Amino acid sequence: MITVYFNAKAIKIRKSLTLVELLRDNGYVDGCFAVAVNRSFVSRNDVVNALLNEGDCVDVVTPMQGG
Structure with a gap:
C-alpha cells in the first residue's frame, strides 16, 4: 500500500x-x-496509463457556473 493525496x-x-x-x-x-x-x-488519453506513486497529489477540477 502507498499513500496518495486525493x-x-x-x-x-x-x-x-x-x-x-x-x-x-x-x-x-x-x-x-x-x-x-x-x-x-x-x-484524457494519458489518464488510462498513468500509474500513481507514493506521495502523489491528485486533484480533480470541475467547472463552476456563476456570475
Whole structure:
C-alpha cells in the first residue's frame, strides 16, 4: 500500500493502481472534469496509463457556473 493525496485527503491505495482506476473508484467516470497530478494536468488519453506513486497529489477540477 502507498499513500496518495486525493483532493487534499490522504488515502491508502494499492501500489499498482492507475489514475483511471482511482478516479473510477471515487465516482469520476464520465462528465466534465480535469485531473492534475502533482499540479500538472493529465490529458484524457494519458489518464488510462498513468500509474500513481507514493506521495502523489491528485486533484480533480470541475467547472463552476456563476456570475
